[in-house]
Amino acid sequence: MRKVTGATDHxxxxxxxxxxxxxxxxxxxxxxxxxxxxxxxxPGGRNGRLAVDGYQFDTGPTVLTMPELIxxxxxxxxxxxxxxxxxxxxxxxxxxxxxxxxxxxxxxxxVRMAAEISRVCGPREADGYLRFVEFARQLWKLxxxxxxxxxxxxxxxxxxxxxxxxxGMGAFRRLQPKINQYFRDPRTQRIFSFxxxxxGLAPHDALAIYAVIAYLDSVAGVYFPKGGMHAVPRxxxxxxxxxxxxxxxxxxxxxxxxxxxxxxGVITNTxxxxxxxxxxxxxxLPIAYRDLLPETKRTRKLVYSPSCVVLHIGSDRTYSKIAHxxxxxxxxxxxxxxxxxxxxxxxxxxxxxxxxxxxTDPGVAPEGRQTYYVLAPTPNLDxxxxxxxxxxxxxxxxxxxxxxxxxxxIGFRDGVEVxxxxxxxxxxxxxxxxxxxxxxxxxxxxxxxFRPGNLHPTLPNVVFTGSGTQPGVGVPMVLIxxxxxxxxxxxxxxxxxxxx
Numbered sequence: 308m309r310k311v312t313g314a315t316d317h318x319x320x321x322x323x324x325x326x327x328x329x330x331x332x333x334x335x336x337x338x339x340x341x342x343x344x345x346x347x348x349x350p351g352g353r354n355g356r357l358a359v360d361g362y363q364f365d366t367g368p369t370v371l372t373m374p375e376l377i378x379x380x381x382x383x384x385x386x387x388x389x390x391x392x393x394x395x396x397x398x399x400x401x402x403x404x405x406x407x408x409x410x411x412x413x414x415x416x417x418v419r420m421a422a423e424i425s426r427v428c429g430p431r432e433a434d435g436y437l438r439f440v441e442f443a444r445q446l447w448k449l450x451x452x453x454x455x456x457x458x459x460x461x462x463x464x465x466x467x468x469x470x471x472x473x474x475g476m477g478a479f480r481r482l483q484p485k486i487n488q489y490f491r492d493p494r495t496q497r498i499f500s501f502x503x504x505x506x507g508l509a510p511h512d513a514l515a516i517y518a519v520i521a522y523l524d525s526v527a528g529v530y531f532p533k534g535g536m537h538a539v540p541r542x543x544x545x546x547x548x549x550x551x552x553x554x555x556x557x558x559x560x561x562x563x564x565x566x567x568x569x570x571x572g573v574i575t576n577t578x579x580x581x582x583x584x585x586x587x588x589x590x591x592l593p594i595a596y597r598d599l600l601p602e603t604k605r606t607r608k609l610v611y612s613p614s615c616v617v618l619h620i621g622s623d624r625t626y627s628k629i630a631h632x633x634x635x636x637x638x639x640x641x642x643x644x645x646x647x648x649x650x651x652x653x654x655x656x657x658x659x660x661x662x663x664x665x666x667t668d669p670g671v672a673p674e675g676r677q678t679y680y681v682l683a684p685t686p687n688l689d690x691x692x693x694x695x696x697x698x699x700x701x702x703x704x705x706x707x708x709x710x711x712x713x714x715x716x717i718g719f720r721d722g723v724e725v726x727x728x729x730x731x732x733x734x735x736x737x738x739x740x741x742x743x744x745x746x747x748x749x750x751x752x753x754x755x756x757f758r759p760g761n762l763h764p765t766l767p768n769v770v771f772t773g774s775g776t777q778p779g780v781g782v783p784m785v786l787i788x789x790x791x792x793x794x795x796x797x798x799x800x801x802x803x804x805x806x807x
Contacts, residue, residue: 308458311796312767314584316340318796319573321560321599322589324352325782326772328543329789330587331552332380337797341552342581343544344573346559349537350544352589352773353737353744354782356537359725361673362621365536366729367744368782369662369680370632372523374530376786377539383800384550391542393533395667400529402630403498404714406638411494412630415528428492439489439499442476443522449473450519455778458791459756478516485515497636499525501658504684505781507612507748509644514751523783531631531667539782555581563588563599563769570769573599585768585796592759592775593740593747603765610753611687612745612780613647614731618681618704621725624718625677626663633661635714647684651691653703657710659683676724683707688731688742695730704728746774754779761788762795770795 318334320327323345331341349356353367371394378388388394399412411427414420417440425433453469477485486500500510502520532538548554559576563586572582588595593609637643637656646652662680665672672678683703686693693699708720731742740746747753761776763769772792774780779788794800 308799309460309762309795310798311585311762311770313569315768315796316584317342317582318585318587319344319581319583320587320589321573321595322352322773323347323350323540323544323554323556324589324773324785325354325540325543326774326785326789326792327352327587327589328540328547329380329786330589330772330792331547331789332543332550333383333790333793333800334796335547335550335552336383337793337800339797341547342555342583343547343552344555344558344560344575344581346557348556349541350554351537351540353739354536354540356535357619357727359619359621359727362619362676362678362725363535363671364619364621364678364680364727365664366619368536369660369664369682370524371530371532371536371539371782372527373783376783377543380543380786380789381546384546386546386549391546392538394530395533397529397531397631397667399630400525401498401632401634403494404633404635405494405497406636409494411498413498413525415526417526420525424495428495432490432492432495435489435491436495439486439518440522440526442489443518443526446473446476446478446516447519447522447527449476450478450516454516454755455784456787456790458761458794459777460760462756464756473516478514478518480515481511482513482515482517483510485518486510493640497640498634501634501636504613504644505745507610507648507745507780508750509641509648511641511644512648513749514754516754517749520781529632531664533668533670535664535668535671560599563766565601565766568766570766585770587770587772587792587796589771589773591739591746592771592773594738595771598738600763600766600769609740609747609759610750611689611741612743612748613684613690614687614734614741614743614745616683616685616700616703616707616731617729618679618707619725619727619729620679620681620723621672622677622679622719622722623675623724624716624722626716628715629661629663629666631663631667633663635659635661635711647686648690651686653685654683657683657707659707659710661711661716681707681711685731688735690741693731695732700728700730700732703730740775746780749779761792
């Protein structure tokens with residue numbers, strides 16, 4: 308494994324996102340002096356917080372899986388997850404709604420889930436589900452140890468017997484045909500493959516290795532932290548500060564200071580210089596290259612994931628039949644992915660995620676009120692540079708409100724007390740390449756050792772963390788990326804020598 312060369316005593320981490328925070332905790336545990344520089348007044352990065360008139364909205368991810376990956380950086384400094392976060396299992400993990408009027412609850416208990424699938428789709432489909440669970444569980448174990456939780460410098464690093472096992476399992480074939488080996492009903496095929504969108508691809512284009520996302524969502528369990536998802540970065544930052552990490556909030560880094568081919572610190576937008584032996588960059592990787600580092604000749608053009616429009620809604624309406632997380636599928640399936648990913652069009656028959664956090668934690672809304680998070684996938688700005696600020700954002704939000712009312716949210720528009728619309732233009736203004744919060748897509752050429760590396764190719768003491776580098780997109784992967792970045796600085800971490 309390639310490592311940072313030279314002194315590593317003082318590390319400056321730029322950005323207090325989940326990757327930067329996990330990295331800071333692991334480095335503190337390894338005896339490094341760590342300073343985290345964050346432009347906002349609170350930690351979180353994309354996992355931020357919006358407070359409006361008593362309503363509290365998570366501005367980033369809303370689905371939390373694999374809490375043990377939060378526990379890992381906390382345990383590195385001797386802290387317990389339960390002392391910092393109160394997690395509630397979300398049951399059902401999702402409720403899926405289909406165009407034929409049927410619904411399917413996604414339950415993480417496999418016995419209950421098999422019974423639910425049997426009820427909705429028949430016993431043969433339930434048998435396929437149980438076989439899929441065994442496949443996905445083994446897939447996750449092999450991938451985590453050998454493909455995800457490892458620093459990869461070249462494809463040669465993959466040459467081991469476990470990768471041969473992955474090949475034998477069909478992990479490098481296409482996802483949708485693999486899913487179809489276990490499921491015949493279009494409803495189950497959708498609920499166990501839609502997660503490919505998180506990786507920036509249609510299920511028909513994604514590799515079968517991304518069945519692990521469905522495993523994490525649907526089998527390993529979904530949780531909600533008291534106070535909302537923003538409680539996760541608050542907890543990590545609190546533990547890091549307790550163990551000596553210095554935080555500089557409301558401080559914007561203008562550039563990395565370079566001398567004699569090495570980073571020597573960072574320069575803030577006020578001209579202050581913060582010295583460092585190592586600089587870890589948590590901003591979106593292409594933006595970090597563009598804005599913070601010397602111009603380098605980069606011939607490789609990245610392909611980006613689709614973006615999304617998000618509606619943050621504070622409402623006086625309560626819907627008793629919905630769950631915490633709700634997926635509303637339109638009639639179109641493959642065509643929807645083609646529109647968003649390949650044709651650069653808005654969905655003609657939208658599939659939507661609706662999250663109702665106040666159902667689980669009433670404290671995120673005023674008494675008697677509800678918070679709703681509505682997500683609609685859209686093309687990114689590279690694929691379709693729409694003028695979202697010119698009125699399209701408002702028009703599309705109105706269209707989505709109408710779709711929700713058609714799909715059972717009666718009177719939804721009339722119940723809106725607070726509304727914030729987030730479009731691809733907004734994501735771009737926040738520093739996300741191509742206006743997408745989902746980073747570069749997980750095509751084969753942008754996966755594993757082919758994904759942009761977390762060690763700068765010419766500056767030997769500049770390291771990257773976050774969704775734009777290895778292993779990729781999603782809260783679990785970003786937390787792992789923080790550990791991988793730390794190991795580039797400090798070497799194999801305690802208890803992780805075999806993997807890293």
